[in-house]
Amino acid sequence: MPQLQLSFAILISRLIRKYILFRKLGGGSAAPGLYALKVDPNLISKLCRNFKKGVILISGTNGKTTTSRMVSTILETAGFKTIHNRTGSNLTRGIASVLLENASLSGKFEADFAIFETDEAVLPNAIKQTGPKFVLLTNLFRDQLDRFGEVDKIKRIWQDALLELDRESTVILNADDPAIAHLGHRLISKVFYFGLEDPQVGEKELFKFADTKYCGFCANPLDWEIVYISHLGKFKCPNCKNKRPEPQISATGINLLGIGGSNFKLSIYDKKQRINLKLPGLYNVYNGLAAAALANSINIDTNTTKAGLEKFKAVFGRVEQLFVNNKSIWMFLIKNPTGFNEVIRTIFESGKNNNLLIAINDKIADGKDVSWLWDVDFEKLKGSFNNLFVSGIRALDMALRLKYANVKNPNLVSENFIQTFEEAVKSTKEGEILFVLPTYTAMLEIRDYLTKKGIVQHFSKD
Amino acid sequence: MKFKICHLYADLMNTYGDDGNVITLVNRLKQRGIDVEVDQVSIGNKIDTKIYNLFFFGGGQDQQQINVSKDLAKVNGEKLKEAVKKGSAVLSICGGYQLLGHYYLPIDGKKLPGVGLLNVQTVGSKQRMIGNIVVNLNDQLFENIKNVYSSLDGYEIKQTLVGFENHSGQTFLSGIKPLGKVISGFGNNGDDKGEGAFEQKVFGCYLHGSLLPKNPHFADYLIYLGLKKDYNDVKLEPLDDTLEWQAHHTAIKRAKENK
Numbered sequence: 001m002p003q004l005q006l007s008f009a010i011l012i013s014r015l016i017r018k019y020i021l022f023r024k025l026g027g028g029s030a031a032p033g034l035y036a037l038k039v040d041p042n043l044i045s046k047l048c049r050n051f052k053k054g055v056i057l058i059s060g061t062n063g064k065t066t067t068s069r070m071v072s073t074i075l076e077t078a079g080f081k082t083i084h085n086r087t088g089s090n091l092t093r094g095i096a097s098v099l100l101e102n103a104s105l106s107g108k109f110e111a112d113f114a115i116f117e118t119d120e121a122v123l124p125n126a127i128k129q130t131g132p133k134f135v136l137l138t139n140l141f142r143d144q145l146d147r148f149g150e151v152d153k154i155k156r157i158w159q160d161a162l163l164e165l166d167r168e169s170t171v172i173l174n175a176d177d178p179a180i181a182h183l184g185h186r187l188i189s190k191v192f193y194f195g196l197e198d199p200q201v202g203e204k205e206l207f208k209f210a211d212t213k214y215c216g217f218c219a220n221p222l223d224w225e226i227v228y229i230s231h232l233g234k235f236k237c238p239n240c241k242n243k244r245p246e247p248q249i250s251a252t253g254i255n256l257l258g259i260g261g262s263n264f265k266l267s268i269y270d271k272k273q274r275i276n277l278k279l280p281g282l283y284n285v286y287n288g289l290a291a292a293a294l295a296n297s298i299n300i301d302t303n304t305t306k307a308g309l310e311k312f313k314a315v316f317g318r319v320e321q322l323f324v325n326n327k328s329i330w331m332f333l334i335k336n337p338t339g340f341n342e343v344i345r346t347i348f349e350s351g352k353n354n355n356l357l358i359a360i361n362d363k364i365a366d367g368k369d370v371s372w373l374w375d376v377d378f379e380k381l382k383g384s385f386n387n388l389f390v391s392g393i394r395a396l397d398m399a400l401r402l403k404y405a406n407v408k409n410p411n412l413v414s415e416n417f418i419q420t421f422e423e424a425v426k427s428t429k430e431g432e433i434l435f436v437l438p439t440y441t442a443m444l445e446i447r448d449y450l451t452k453k454g455i456v457q458h459f460s461k462d
Numbered sequence: 463m464k465f466k467i468c469h470l471y472a473d474l475m476n477t478y479g480d481d482g483n484v485i486t487l488v489n490r491l492k493q494r495g496i497d498v499e500v501d502q503v504s505i506g507n508k509i510d511t512k513i514y515n516l517f518f519f520g521g522g523q524d525q526q527q528i529n530v531s532k533d534l535a536k537v538n539g540e541k542l543k544e545a546v547k548k549g550s551a552v553l554s555i556c557g558g559y560q561l562l563g564h565y566y567l568p569i570d571g572k573k574l575p576g577v578g579l580l581n582v583q584t585v586g587s588k589q590r591m592i593g594n595i596v597v598n599l600n601d602q603l604f605e606n607i608k609n610v611y612s613s614l615d616g617y618e619i620k621q622t623l624v625g626f627e628n629h630s631g632q633t634f635l636s637g638i639k640p641l642g643k644v645i646s647g648f649g650n651n652g653d654d655k656g657e658g659a660f661e662q663k664v665f666g667c668y669l670h671g672s673l674l675p676k677n678p679h680f681a682d683y684l685i686y687l688g689l690k691k692d693y694n695d696v697k698l699e700p701l702d703d704t705l706e707w708q709a710h711h712t713a714i715k716r717a718k719e720n721k
Contacts, residue, residue: 146592152525209476214525369592371479371626399705
């Protein structure tokens with residue numbers, strides 16, 4: 001009987017998905033799962049047993065989408081077949097939908113691996129249901145406090161969930177994030193750490209709104225020798241023995257080239273390999289390194305990892321270059337203070353005399369609370385732009401933030417994102433760059449507009 | 463003129479964008495040609511009771527709030543009380559507000575003693591009160607705010623406060639007045655329609671957002687009260703707050719739409 005129930009659930013989901021795609025109601029990435037879960041609430045765990053090589057879960061505040069896609073590219077380069085919740089629909093029903101889409105009616109898969117980018121709050125449940133062979137955690141920053149609650153709370157639920165993993169599983173952790181590194185201590189599973197080893201790209205002091213400043217063991221304030229991003233860096237506790245773990249997989253000799261991308265030397269024990277990433281910013285070096293660490297734990301050789309990472313291009317709306325009327329546009333998704341600060345840093349590395357459009361929405365997927373805008377260092381933007389445009393449902397909050405940061409007066413402040421975008425494109429001269437920084441739902445809105453104009457592809461094909 | 467702000471436990475109590483309040487005060491003081499300095503006092507430092515016109519105390523995570531509560535219990539709680547007696551004004555938000563009351567009793571932890579500057583107590587609940595909030599200011603308080611300005615000709619001012627709340631603690635007042643009545647949102651405890659509390663120059667509330675950028679009248683009132691410590695009744699010129707009030711209206715609109 002359980003098999004029949006599962007097959008019926010698969011059938012239902014298939015019909016719903018066909019209907020959605022036929023009627024062009026959306027990407028079809030969540031609804032099929034939602035209904036199939038009603039038919040068979042255990043379908044995720046039943047289906048996840050059927051992967052030859054296992055399930056990979058990737059979570060963390062920033063970089064989970066990009067890292068998942070990088071892992072997928074590396075695995076495919078290595079000749080493995082994978083399935084992946086690509087469109088960032090990373091709640092339980094998104095996971096269910098992608099399983100159902102790829103399963104045969106008897107619940108079998110051609111894929112060797114399933115890669116699931118997993119929402120922070122959903123991770124414990126995803127671990128329980130999917131029984132992952134690999135869990136990769138990128139970092140932990142303040143993000144959507146209206147939905148997740150506190151950063152500490154996420155750490156606690158992760159700790160409990162990871163303790164359930166057995167000897168057969170591997171956990172890959174960011175050594176530079178004291179909150180993430182601390183999760184590795186009591187685990188039964190195998191643990192690998194990745195981290196940066198390049199003081200040149202770091203700073204001496206904690207960033208203003210660093211989230212983890214205290215020792216996970218004794219609650220004493222931690223000391224930092226180097227800080228790379230927010231609270232990521234080389235830390236140690238002056239009170240107990242806790243310090244940043246030695247990473248087995250590290251990045252040295254990092255060069256950041258603004259929108260020109262970045263390169264770094266990947267070191268795995270004594271093996272070294274220079275990697276050229278098309279993606280800009282130090283945060284993408286972290287993403288590439290995390291993906292390489294995961295590939296290493298699957299025994300993929302570094303040449304294949306290099307080939308995979310080097311052909312990797314931007315992810316759906318996260319960071320991408322577009323051309324509208326021959327004007328060069330770079331779009332960066334913004335979600336939280338740390339991500340925003342890093343995007344500002346990257347824009348800076350890309351030279352002056354450019355134009356900037358920021359669009360802030362406050363729907364559920366953006367975070368309903370816009371307080372976080374006050375935790376971003378907009379003061380740094382002073383004097384670095386020709387034209388400035390502000391939009392989104394909370395355009396006025398953003399404009400107000402910029403006023404109090406003494407950044408120049410915007411050319412236009414308007415809730416209408418499409419109109420503002422068109423104005424911004426018009427004001428951009430050839431040879432200049434227009435940086436567009438939308439929150440999640442604003443990004444979807446502009447993608448939709450660009451799709452209709454034929455500038456980008458519909459996202460279900462992404 | 464000079465204005466000194468003490469940002470209490472700024473490194474620990476800064477989770478919800480509350481720094482926007484300090485940024486706003488500094489900016490508005492500078493616009494009026496008043497010299498401003500901000501000091502930070504954290505665990506292990508002693509509060510100077512004489513020099514500050516205003517103390518700001520923001521919200522933080524549970525563990526940080528516990529550490530701060532312990533530090534306040536040593537000596538800084540008494541120091542803060544002394545400073546208030548000498549004329550300092552205080553703005554506290556969320557976790558800071560809870561610690562200015564008599565105590566905070568979390569749902570799954572030990573009772574945290576508070577400073578007792580505000581006659582309130584807070585108990586943890588299972589429900590998290592999250593969302594946009596609009597408050598109608600206490601009538602007398604609103605009159606006092608209007609009296610801060612040298613002239614209100616051509617200046618828009620509203621009796622509302624707007625913000626975003628995110629708390630599970632329920633705060634109950636004993637014999638003191640709330641800042642105002644909740645028009646939209648939960649407020650102090652989700653039951654009695656009150657939000658925030660005040661006693662003379664000490665204020666507490668649950669409004670993030672940040673609070674002061676979008677509520678310029680309240681920012682000016684705190685500046686006025688802070689200046690009173692060293693100067694005699696300084697009336698303030700209204701600033702160009704067109705953008706501030708527009709953002710205030712957007713927040714009211716979003717609170718209604720998201721009800």
